[in-house]
Amino acid sequence: MKTILLFGAGFSAIAYAKLKAGDDVRFIGTTRSAEKHEALQRYGIEPITFDGTLTANLEKAIRQADEVVVSISPDEAGDPVLNCCADEIAKSKAGYIAYL
Secondary structure, eight states: OEEEEEESOSHHHHHHHHHHTTSSEEEEEEESOGGGHHHHHHTTEEEEEOSSSOOHHHHHHHHHOSEEEEOOOOBTTBOHHHHHHHHHHHHSOOSOEEEO
16 A cells, blocks of 8 residues: 655545555545544545654654645745655655655
8 A cells, every 4th residue: 555645634645545545545635624534534534643853643644645735835834744854765666756
């Protein structure tokens, strides 16, 4: 089974997950608030709260990811995913990082 980590599991990332669903894929998706966890679970996405910092749960998800998909806009500090997790993603088994 392939694991895809979706950073910023909002509209675009959910649409991507729907396209890939059924292909023996497990999805892990980040959101800024725990209140959105239930909604992600309805789409078959395992939720993780991401506030720009690396947590133990996020580090574990990165290690498990075969693909990393980013759907979070950069801000004045740059890319929040790379600012936080570049080293972990580089060390992971992920074949690539894609941006939506």
